[in-house]
Amino acid sequence: MNFCAIDFGTSNSAIAVPHHASMRLVPVEDQAVTLPTAVFFNTDEESQAYGRAAIEAYIDGYDGRLMRSMKSILGSALADSTTELGDGSAIRYVDVITLFVQHLKQKAEAAGQRMLERVVMGRPVYFVDDDPVADRLAQSQLEAVAKRTGFREVEFQYEPIAAAFDYEARLDHEQLVLVADIGGGTSDFSLVRVGPERAKHLNRKSDVLAHHGVHVAGTDYDKRVELEGVLTRFGYKSLDPSGKEVPNRIYYDLATWHLINTVYTPRRAGEFALLRHLYADPAYHRRLMAVIERRLGHALAARAEDAKIAVSAGGASVIELDDVEPALEAAFDNAALIACSLDETRRIVDAAHDTVRMAGMPAHRVDALYFTGGSTGLGFLTDALGAAFPNAKPVIGDRLASVATGLGIHARRLFDPA
Secondary structure (H helix, E strand, C coil): CCCEEEECCEEEEEEEEEEEEEEECCCCECEEEEEEEEEEEECCCEEECCCHHHHEEEEEEECCEECCCCCHCCCCCCCCCECCCCCCEEEEEEHHHHHHHHHHHHHHHHHHHHCCCEEEEEEECCCCCCHHHHHHHHHHHHHHHHCCCCCCCEEEHHHHHHHHHHHCCCCCCCCEEEEEEEEECEEEEEEEEEEECHCCCCCCCHHHEEEEEECCHHHHHHHHHHHHHHHHHCCCEECCCCCCCCCCHHHHCCCCHHHEEEHHHHHHHHHHHHHHHCCCCCCHHHHHHHHHHHCCCCHHHHHHHHHHHHHHCCCCCEECCCCCCCEEEEEEEEHHHHHHHHHHHHHHHHHHHHHHHHHHCCCCHHEEEEEECCCHCCHHHHHHHHCCCCEEEEEECCCCCCCHHHHHHHHHHHCCCC
């Protein structure tokens, strides 16, 4: 019984362990069975915090470095590069991932009072779009991470297929289901035959008719909210005195979690300080420099994510920016979110259509559309996918735990077939 299953997600993670004849998700922070994928290196207290505690420590104002969306660097040149922690020290990005996975493993070992040596890890259909070499590299990097934490046997399963196993456990008849796993970093789709009789077989390769995905998901919507709803107050899309749009790289870096810290380096901060003449409205430059000098980039990104969540149900949000300038704020609503992210939504819906086409199936043959992943909380996105498959019954899974539960089912079948 020395095995487990880990869902290492861009936004949230979870771990499942054996429990009697089944599997259970381990509480990883207080009583919560999911943990935000975040690490905070607290340089004030020379410690690390994980999950919600990491985010709270950052918000509380401790000096240090908050790391999120770490999964997105797998397969890239950044994985083996180092990042500064704010106290003169540095760490490799891949070592940050190792620390986080090790934290999950230790939580599970403490809960089950046993060492864990075998693991099924989830993986997106594509870590990196249209680059099979980088995709293979990403999986090998994640496998190396798992082995560094003490796992001697590492298996992988596609995350949307794992979600299909979770859905299958509830069925009393066979169905053709399109699993839509839309998380923080990727939107993955699998067209799978599921049912009680098929669940008896360990090898389900013939039941997976197609799988496909795109590297577009929740963090891309966060980025759009920050660019269009927040950073326009700081000069994004503003004009220089000649009428040309000001350079936008800094704004994209500020809206990308793992690049925010690069904006604070002395060299880049010095370069931005010299660009005041590019802004027809000097207030934009003044506010931008306040963000850089006070290191408020992660705070702005967190507020953009909170605004996305707040407006996704159809409401509105006022994003407070008074720590940059008194009385500064930005209003944002669901209509603005839909409008600024039309391209992201289109790409995700296109990926769903492509998955069914790859299987040689017409859209009307899909019996159910199973939603999982944190970003399926975006109602307009699930509505768009439902409209693309009008004959399919929409089924909402556990947005944060379906994949981990399904990975656990697969781990049990693989490591304890009896």
